[in-house]
Amino acid sequence: xxxxxxxxxxxxxxxxxxxxxxxxxxxxxxxxxxxxxxxxxxxxxxxxxxxxxxxxxxxxxxxxxxxxxxxxxxxxxxxxxxxxxxxxxxxxxxxxxxxxxxxxxxxxxxxxxxxxxxxxxxxxxxxxxxxxxxxxxxxxxxxxxxxxxxxxxxxxxxxxxxxxxxxxxxxxxxxxxxxxxxxxxxxxxxxxxxxxxxxxxxxxxxxxxxxxxxxxxxxxxxxxxxxxxxxxxxxxxxxxxxxxxxxxxxxxxxxxxxxxxxxxxxxxxxxxxxxxxxxxxxxxxxxxxxxxxxxxxxxxxxxxxxxxxxxxxxxxxxxxxxxxxxxxxxxxxxxxxxxxxxxxxxxxxxxxxxxxxxxxxxxxxxxxxxxxxxxxxxxxxxxxxxxxxxxxxxxxxxxxxxxxxxxxxxxxxxxxxxxxxxxxxxxxxxxxxxxxxxxxxxxxxxxxxxxxxxxxx
Amino acid sequence: xxxxxxxxxxxxxxxxxxxxxxxxxxxxxxxxxxxxxxxxxxxxxxxxxxxxxxxxxxxxxxxxxxxxxxxxxxxxxxxxxxxxxxxxxxxxxxxxxxxxxxxxxxxxxxxxxxxxxxxxxxxxxxxxxxxxxxxxxxxxxxxxxxxxxxxxxxxxxxxxxxxxxxxxxxxxxxxxxxxxxxxxxxxxxxxxxxxxxxxxxxxxxxxxxxxxxxxxxxxxxxxxxxxxxxxxxxxxxxxxxxxxxxxxxxxxxxxxxxxxxxxxxxxxxxxxxxxxxxxxxxxxxxxxxxxxxxxxxxxxxxxxxxxxxxxxxxxxxxxxxxxxxxxxxxxxxxxxxxxxxxxxxxxxxxxxxxxxxxxxxxxxxxxxxxxxxxxxxxxxxxxxxxxxxxxxxxxxxxxxxxxxxxxxxxxxxxxxxxxxxxxxxxxxxxxxxxxxxxxxxxxxxxxxxxxxxxxxxxxxxxxxxxxxxxxxxx
Numbered sequence: 001x002x003x004x005x006x007x008x009x010x011x012x013x014x015x016x017x018x019x020x021x022x023x024x025x026x027x028x029x030x031x032x033x034x035x036x037x038x039x040x041x042x043x044x045x046x047x048x049x050x051x052x053x054x055x056x057x058x059x060x061x062x063x064x065x066x067x068x069x070x071x072x073x074x075x076x077x078x079x080x081x082x083x084x085x086x087x088x089x090x091x092x093x094x095x096x097x098x099x100x101x102x103x104x105x106x107x108x109x110x111x112x113x114x115x116x117x118x119x120x121x122x123x124x125x126x127x128x129x130x131x132x133x134x135x136x137x138x139x140x141x142x143x144x145x146x147x148x149x150x151x152x153x154x155x156x157x158x159x160x161x162x163x164x165x166x167x168x169x170x171x172x173x174x175x176x177x178x179x180x181x182x183x184x185x186x187x188x189x190x191x192x193x194x195x196x197x198x199x200x201x202x203x204x205x206x207x208x209x210x211x212x213x214x215x216x217x218x219x220x221x222x223x224x225x226x227x228x229x230x231x232x233x234x235x236x237x238x239x240x241x242x243x244x245x246x247x248x249x250x251x252x253x254x255x256x257x258x259x260x261x262x263x264x265x266x267x268x269x270x271x272x273x274x275x276x277x278x279x280x281x282x283x284x285x286x287x288x289x290x291x292x293x294x295x296x297x298x299x300x301x302x303x304x305x306x307x308x309x310x311x312x313x314x315x316x317x318x319x320x321x322x323x324x325x326x327x328x329x330x331x332x333x334x335x336x337x338x339x340x341x342x343x344x345x346x347x348x349x350x351x352x353x354x355x356x357x358x359x360x361x362x363x364x365x366x367x368x369x370x371x372x373x374x375x376x377x378x379x380x381x382x383x384x385x386x387x388x389x390x391x392x393x394x395x396x397x398x399x400x401x402x403x404x405x406x407x408x409x410x411x412x413x414x415x416x417x418x419x420x421x422x423x424x425x426x427x428x429x430x431x432x433x434x435x436x437x438x439x440x441x442x443x444x445x446x447x448x449x450x451x452x453x454x455x456x457x
Numbered sequence: 458x459x460x461x462x463x464x465x466x467x468x469x470x471x472x473x474x475x476x477x478x479x480x481x482x483x484x485x486x487x488x489x490x491x492x493x494x495x496x497x498x499x500x501x502x503x504x505x506x507x508x509x510x511x512x513x514x515x516x517x518x519x520x521x522x523x524x525x526x527x528x529x530x531x532x533x534x535x536x537x538x539x540x541x542x543x544x545x546x547x548x549x550x551x552x553x554x555x556x557x558x559x560x561x562x563x564x565x566x567x568x569x570x571x572x573x574x575x576x577x578x579x580x581x582x583x584x585x586x587x588x589x590x591x592x593x594x595x596x597x598x599x600x601x602x603x604x605x606x607x608x609x610x611x612x613x614x615x616x617x618x619x620x621x622x623x624x625x626x627x628x629x630x631x632x633x634x635x636x637x638x639x640x641x642x643x644x645x646x647x648x649x650x651x652x653x654x655x656x657x658x659x660x661x662x663x664x665x666x667x668x669x670x671x672x673x674x675x676x677x678x679x680x681x682x683x684x685x686x687x688x689x690x691x692x693x694x695x696x697x698x699x700x701x702x703x704x705x706x707x708x709x710x711x712x713x714x715x716x717x718x719x720x721x722x723x724x725x726x727x728x729x730x731x732x733x734x735x736x737x738x739x740x741x742x743x744x745x746x747x748x749x750x751x752x753x754x755x756x757x758x759x760x761x762x763x764x765x766x767x768x769x770x771x772x773x774x775x776x777x778x779x780x781x782x783x784x785x786x787x788x789x790x791x792x793x794x795x796x797x798x799x800x801x802x803x804x805x806x807x808x809x810x811x812x813x814x815x816x817x818x819x820x821x822x823x824x825x826x827x828x829x830x831x832x833x834x835x836x837x838x839x840x841x842x843x844x845x846x847x848x849x850x851x852x853x854x855x856x857x858x859x860x861x862x863x864x865x866x867x868x869x870x871x872x873x874x875x876x877x878x879x880x881x882x883x884x885x886x887x888x889x890x891x892x893x894x895x896x897x898x899x900x901x902x903x904x905x906x907x908x909x910x911x912x913x914x915x916x917x918x919x920x921x922x923x924x925x926x927x928x929x930x931x
Contacts, residue, residue, distance in 0.1 A: 022914045238868040238902055240877050247875050253911040254866045254904035264910050279868060279879040323794065323829065331805035336829055343882070355796060355810055393708035393724060393749060402710045402719055404749040427708050427722040436726045436734040 022251055024267040029140040030073045030216050031100050033133055033171070034059055035126055037148035039081030042117035042179075044149070047200045051179050052117050054201045055147055062208055063107035073216060075107060076100040076133055080126040081119035091154035093119045094126040096133050121148065123192075124156025131170045141270060142171035143215040143293060145208060149179040151188045159191035167245045169272035172293045175211045177204065194292075217294035219270035222263040224300040225255060225278065228368040232263050234303045237278055237344070244273040244288050265296065280305055281335045281345045282328070304368035305344040310354055311375045312339045326364075327351040342371075356420050358396050358405055379418040380446035384426070386410045386456040392428035394419070410456055421448045428456050500542045500610040501686050502570045504603055505530060506596055508618040510551030513587040513649075515619070518671035522619050522649045523587050525671045529678050530582070535575035543686050546570035546603055547582070550596040551589035561624035563589045564596040566603050593618065594626025597662075601635060611739060613685040614663075617678070619649040621658060629661035645681050649674060687764035689740035692733050693756075695725060695748065695773035698821065698843035702733050704773040707750055714743035714758050735766065748773060751819050752801060752808040774821045777846040778839070780828075781814050784853035784924050791854070791893040798827040802838060816846070830854060830895050832871055832880045854893035855921035859901075861888050861931045867903025869894075896923040903931055 036059070042052040063075045077098040084090035097115075098106050123146065134142045144165070152158050165171050173193040178186060181197050189195040196211075198204040223239060224232035234255075241251040251268065255278075258264040268274075270291045276299060278284040284301055291297045310324045324337040327350060334350065337343045347368040354360040354376055366372050384392065390410040394417065395402040402425060408415050410428065424444040429436075442454060507530070513523040530547075537543045547568040554560035567581055593616070604612045614635070622628050632644060644663035648656055651667045659665040666681075668674040695704035704725075711721040720742065728734040738744075740763040748754040754771050761767045780797050792813050799809040802823035811817045819841045826849065828834040834851055841847055867883035877900065884890060885906055899921060904914045919927060 022912050022916065024912050236866045238866075238879065242876075249877060252870075252877070252900075252902040252916050253914045254868070254902065256904065256908060256911040256913070258909050264912075266911050277876070279877075281879075283879070323796070325798065325829070333827060333833060336833070341884075353807065355798075357810075359807070359810060361807075391706065391724065395708065395710065395722065395749065400717055400719075402722070402747065402749075404708065404751070404753070407708075425722055427724055429724045429726065434726055434728045434734060436723050436736050439723045439726075441722050 022253060025269045026218065026267065027139065027141040027270075028072070029137065030070075030143070031076065031134055031137075031140055032073065032143045032145060032212060032215055033076040033078060033100075033130055035123075035130060035144055035146040035148075035174070036077060036079045036115075037081060037121060037146075037150070037179075038079045038115050038117045039119050039121045039150065039153075040086045040117055041121075041149050042081075046180060049201070050117075051149055052115065054204060055179070056112060056115070058201065058205045058208055059147075060107055062205070062212060066212060067107070070216065073212075074100045077107075077112060078126060078130055078133060079112070079115060080122055081117065082115050084119045086119055089120060089154075091120055091122045091156070092125060094122055094129050096129070099133065100135065120153055121150050122154040122156060123148065123152040124158040124161045125154060127158060127161035127165060127174065127192075128156075131165060131168070134170055138169065138269070138271070141215060141219075141293060143211075144171050144174040145211055146174050146176045146192070147179065147204075147208070148176065149181060151181075151185050158189075162192040166290060167273055169243075169245070172215070172270065173290065177207050177211070179204065214294035218267060219291055219293050219295065219297070220265045221268050221291055221297040221299055222265055223253075223255060223276070224263050224298055225303040226300055228304055232300070234305060235263070237280055237303065237305075239276060239278045241268070241289075242275040242277065244275040247275075250274065270294075276301065278303055281326070281343065284346065304347040306347050306366040306368050306370045306372060307342045307344055308337070308350075308352070308364060308366055308372045309342045309374070310337070310339050310352065311373050312378055313375070322354060322356045325353040325355060327353065339376075357418065358398070358403060358420060358422075360420075377421050377448040380421050380448055381451040382417045382419060382424070382426075382444060382446065383414045383451060383453045384408070384410050384417065384456060385412060385414045385454075386428075387412060389431045390428045390456050391431050392426050392456065395425045395427060396420075397423040397425075414453075419446055421446050426454065426456070500544065500607065501613065502544045502546065502604055502607075502610050503537075503613045503615065503682060503685055504546040504548060504570060504600060506548050506550070506600060506614060506616045508551060508591060508620065508649075509549040509585060509587040509589070510591045510620065510623070511556045511588050512591075512620050513551075517650065520671060525674055526617055526649070527582055529675045531575060531579055532675075533679060533682050534573055534578040537682065537686070538572060538574055540686065544570045545573060545578075547578075548596065548600060548603060549585065550592055552585050552587060554589045556589055559590055561590070561592045561626070562595060563592055564599055566599070570603060570605065591618065591620050591623040592626060593622045593624075594628045594631040595624060597628060597631035597635060598626075611685070614644040615678070615681055616644060616646045616659075616662065617649070618646070618659075619651065621655045628659070632662040647674065647678055647681065684740065684763055687740065688737055689761050689763050690735045690766045691738045691744075691759075691761060692735050692766065692768045693725060693746060693748070694733050694768060694770035696770050698774040702770065703727075703731075704775055705733065707748055707773075709749065710747045711738070712745040712747065714745050717745070720744070740764070750775060751799075751817060752806075754820070774843040775818050776821055776841040776843055777816050778811065778819055778824070778841060779816045779846050779848045780811050781848075781850055782853045783850045786853050786893075786924070791856070794829065795851075795854075795893070796829045797849070798829070800825045800827070831869075831892060832878070832895060832897075834895070852896050853924045854895050855923060855925040855927060857892050857894050857899075857919075857921060858926070858928045859883070859890045859931055860928065861890075863931075864906040865903040865931055866906060867901060867931070870900040870902065871897060872900070894921045896921050901929065901931075 066073055078096045080094040084093045097112055162174055166173050176189045176195040178197040186195055196207045198207050225234035227233045235257045237255045239253055243250050256264045270293050274289040276286045284303055286301050289299055322339055326335045328334050345366050347366050349363055349365045352364045392410050393407050394405040396405045426442040429439045515522050548566045550564035554563045646659040646662050646665040648667035656667045666677050668677050694702035697703045705727045707725050709723050709725055710719050712719050726734045740761045744759040746756040756769050756771050759769055795813045797811040798807055802825055821841050821843050824839045826836040864885045866885055868879050869881040870877040871880055900918050902916045
């Protein structure tokens with residue numbers, strides 16, 4: 001019964017497994033939500049016109065022209081401070097005026113012409129509410145453009161709200177466009193997102209236009225693995241990008257240089273934040289990486305790797321079962337490496353244990369971009385026989401102390417023992433003998449590659 | 458006792474000397490007649506290096522120092538001639554040239570190490586007249602050649618003198634050089650009415666006992682010879698968890714505690730009655746005994762009582778650790794790589810590296826295991842109990858064969874706590890790679906060596922079943 005089951009399993013398992021290339025991210029839809037300040041101060045005149053009127057006109061014109069040309073781009077409009085007079089201090093005065101839709105008529109119709117500035121500036125609350133305005137669509141680019149002439153005047157924390165939107169992949173970090181905002185106030189927007197101040201209707205139009213186009217551009221990134229000089233020359237190392245919110249693996253790449261010898265361009269989903277793990281020994285991590293929409297992003301991490309090789313030369317030497325155990329300071333195993341095999345490690349001091357008999361152990365300091373080689377000699381061979389059955393313990397000398405290399409039962413059948421070069425004592429006795437003093441010792445100086453044949457008398 | 462003598466001598470005064478004499482008397486009473494001591498397997502060579510300088514003519518207890526020494530030696534030669542394996546030699550100094558000539562090379566081996574009758578010895582020494590100076594250092598140097606090349610022999614040097622070095626040589630240095638040659642095990646010095654300062658000067662050579670009378674000299678020297686040929690035995694009890702000395706069959710190394718040089722190697726055995734067998738051993742050293750268990754055990758600074766049976770005990774309860782696969786795997790190349798590194802619990806030192814399908818004997822206790830499978834298996838707090846076998850069985854790995862169309866950079870991952878953990882780097886140069894993986898789900902990520910875009914990275918998932926084989930075409 002059992003062998004049959006195993007046979008079937010084997011058949012099943014020999015089939016090939018399919019794989020797929022890492023997908024290149026390409027956005028299907030672009031959604032841009034305008035978040036317009038309609039608080040009392042927007043009534044102020046700005047270069048001869050009311051701020052609110054300038055803003056309305058700019059939005060209408062841009063939305064109209066872009067939607068006609070690019071059907072994949074849609075706009076929405078959320079306003080705050082529009083419904084309750086400032087005296088009422090209503091901090092939930094925020095409403096989605098125009099939801100996303102493919103109807104080109106939404107912004108052309110004067111369906112936001114009736115807006116009259118009157119209320120508070122609940123920016124944080126409005127950003128939170130904006131989360132619900134976007135449909136759940138991970139293949140889209142979602143952007144928020146906040147147009148305002150002042151900062152939060154409710155008790156909310158706009159930075160926290162903005163971070164929430166990014167982490168949850170709801171939208172990009174908001175762009176903030178200021179209408180003649182004082183420098184001191186402008187600074188408060190730094191944590192929310194990219195801030196641009198404007199001085200008149202022309203600069204407002206240009207700024208919003210640039211933001212829209214940037215959002216429509218594809219977002220790309222490159223990962224620079226930096227050497228000791230800060231040059232992105234390190235490559236061919238695997239790395240993983242995790243969604244920093246969910247911990248889910250988003251991308252696995254083997255790092256690549258393009259034809260020009262520079263880190264190649266990767267097209268990644270620009271929404272959300274990533275945790276990068278570069279799979280060196282030990283791994284290098286960089287958390288909460290955010291891509292800026294519509295531009296080329298450069299992610300740099302220091303990867304000061306050096307190589308370690310434990311070299312065992314010699315003709316008759318096949319130490320193929322002697323692995324090299326590389327340990328961290330806490331003695332935990334970082335890697336197990338083969339002899340004569342080059343392996344990269346982050347520059348540091350490790351303990352290297354070569355599992356020959358007897359084993360070698362030493363601290364190895366690996367410097368960045370340096371090849372560190374440890375040489376170990378190849379083994380020698382002792383072939384032991386005896387006409388009678390003997391028990392033998394092989395001891396080796398280490399700093400004048402004798403350590404056990406192993407115990408063997410010896411008979412007429414030759415026992416082949418492979419040992420590293422060194423001084424050995426073979427202490428042996430006939431099996432069944434009750435007199436300790438009949439114990440004998442043979443002295444052996446074993447050299448690399450040599451074979452000694454011993455008969456225990 | 459020896460230590461006591463040292464202390465007493467360093468506090469040298471009349472009262473103490475009386476005490477010392479009592480000690481020696483007591484010892485002589487306790488031991489059997491000194492010449493009838495059980496014979497040893499080992500050959501013992503005793504070389505007397507005796508002072509024949511002019512001052513030995515000095516009157517002592519009604520006779521002369523020279524006469525006392527000659528009489529005692531003759532007696533010793535007579536008695537030891539009946540004992541197999543005991544050889545005697547005699548080197549004199551200060552007997553060839555007059556004191557006035559100040560000859561600093563005045564020494565000669567008068568009787569090479571061998572067997573002599575009382576008569577032959579008496580004839581040889583009877584014609585010698587002490588007359589010269591005291592070139593101790595030079596004479597010590599010459600002693601090296603007097604002992605043969607027999608590595609198994611126990612070589613004893615006994616320096617008999619009544620005075621200090623009279624040449625420019627340094628006896629301490631000469632003695633040190635003797636030790637370096639590895640020939641002389643331990644020299645003794647017996648003084649004849651030395652000053653306190655002179656006595657101390659000989660400490661560097663070896664155990665030094667000064668004597669104050671003819672009778673004391675006679676007994677002390679006999680006692681030294683007695684020590685040299687006495688049968689001192691040692692029994693090492695390797696005690697199990699029931700406090701019985703049943704553990705055995707393990708190699709032991711005995712080191713000289715002072716020099717840390719290994720003196721003897723044995724395999725511990727039980728005698729026909731099931732007790733730890735007795736080893737005859739030189740009593741001149743303090744020993745550090747190393748038992749080659751896993752991990753090894755040490756009994757440090759063991760002082761032996763001369764001429765009697767000594768016992769030392771150490772807890773050495775052991776059990777077995779059997780390390781194997783749950784199933785069968787025929788690929789020996791793979792099996793050889795799966796080793797188990799054993800640490801004592803809470804220690805970083807490796808005590809043993811155990812191969813798959815073997816059993817190791819370990820001291821009882823808790824161990825942490827690192828098993829070099831892919832991925833590695835860590836098992837902590839493995840309990841080894843006395844006379845029991847703890848079985849560690851790991852799932853049989855499956856075999857993954859990767860056939861590559863090109864050269865690839867790649868990596869094998871496994872999911873651990875939601876993260877990808879690298880467990881293996883592909884070897885770009887190999888067209889085919891075969892590795893053993895523990896049962897589980899894996900992800901392979903690779904990219905052709907010549908590719909110029911990271912988007913050419915390919916990712917596959919697969920599952921390894923215990924004992925199964927899987928082939929991947931990359």
